[in-house]
Amino acid sequence: MKSAHVGLWLHVLSTTAVLVSAFDPFTTTVLVGVGAALSRSIYNYLHENCDHKWIAFNATGLEASLQTKLFGQHIASHIILKAVSGFMSNDNPKKPLVLSLHGWTGTGKNYVSSLIAESIYKEGMDSKFVHVFTSELHFPHASQMDTYKTQLQQWIKGNVSSCAQSMFIFDEMDKMHPGLIDSIKPYLDYYDKVDGVSYRKAIFIFLSNAGGESIIQTALDFWNAGRDRDEMELKDLETSLSLSVFNNKRSGLWHTSLIDKNLVDFFVPFLPLEYRHVLQCAKAAMEARGLKPDPAVADKVARDLVYFPKSERVFSVKGCKTIESKLDFYT
Missing domain, CATH: 3.40.50.12190 (Rossmann fold)
Known part of the structure; x- marks a missing residue:
């Protein structure tokens, strides 16, 4: 869609340039102004600006x-x-x-x-x-x-x-x-x-x-x-x-x-993460890679992390930080 719009604008600009030479100085000035405005429109379409087209809260x-x-x-x-x-x-x-x-x-x-x-x-x-x-x-x-x-x-x-x-x-x-x-x-x-x-x-x-x-x-x-x-x-x-x-x-x-x-x-x-949260992170990371979440792999990744307190293994020491590297190993 973007390339189509740009192509259309470029066609209009080239047409404007041809027309400019055929008119009197006053008309030429108007047409040049139109061409400049269109150029700015193309630039603003392709390049980020501080306006509602680029900044709009969702x-x-x-x-x-x-x-x-x-x-x-x-x-x-x-x-x-x-x-x-x-x-x-x-x-x-x-x-x-x-x-x-x-x-x-x-x-x-x-x-x-x-x-x-x-x-x-x-x-x-x-x-x-x-x-x-x-x-x-x-x-x-x-x-x-x-x-x-x-x-x-x-x-x-x-x-x-x-x-x-x-x-x-x-x-x-x-x-x-x-x-x-x-x-x-x-x-x-x-x-x-x-x-x-x-x-x-x-x-x-x-x-x-x-x-x-x-x-x-x-x-x-x-x-x-x-x-x-x-x-x-x-x-x-x-x-x-x-x-x-x-x-x-x-x-x-x-x-x-x-x-x-x-x-x-x-x-x-931000609270420390438990095993169940790490499991969610692993599944989400697999989805982000275009993979179907594998519960068995997610479990291996989650269990491979270090938890504290040591005896109860409640909270992940590094949260979900090393999930990506663990996935590289298990997938």
Whole structure:
């Protein structure tokens, strides 16, 4: 369909070019203007732009993805759907949306970020309006903190100036140098504009393993008490999680003003995954490869992982992180 449309436009442009030479200067100017407009239309059709054709929130799609693709995270799914849907339906938000996702590796933090991006941007994570920062890659040296702060401010300001509905994902916040993230505090606050730029429609997502211990302890407490994990609510985790993150000296959010000034809208806990969730991950991975889910293979993959506590083998140490490599071995 796309090639057909492009071919039609190119035919119209070539026809316009032929006609231009046959008319008087006034008509020629009009026709050249039409040709230029058509050229812009073709460019905009082929190249991503900051408009509703490329950025349009799909609440139904996000809900479906969270229900069918994210396993064992009923709290995170509920918070993210409500938070993102509410924000995207607000034409005049008072501040950017700031989500801080916490939990052990392999529990779905990065994956959920991609689901959010896919629900907003036509190009998903490949969108030029989605920006990912990885602490150890982009900010590796403590001695260059001042430089990083300036670069980060300029990068965010420049991209939001180009597209107000930009998304910024900060991975490995637990490895970020404390104090760096505070350099963008003004962009996350309740300001109409900062140096002439409004950041109110932007989305900031922080991903961190920090706070994972407190989440796991709560999950273990529920399990030891014989209570189902689905009984857990945000109120059971939120206070201990935010305190744990704020007081963790190894975290990029240690004593940050973002927490102190209540600029993080939601601390989203990701629970440790059980065998049944790993089984779901394995089956989903097989489907993603175009394979028919094999329960026997999924069981082998799930059982091959390391679980804790050691005697009871309740929670997967690495969540679903190594599923893909395990499938390579068993299929």
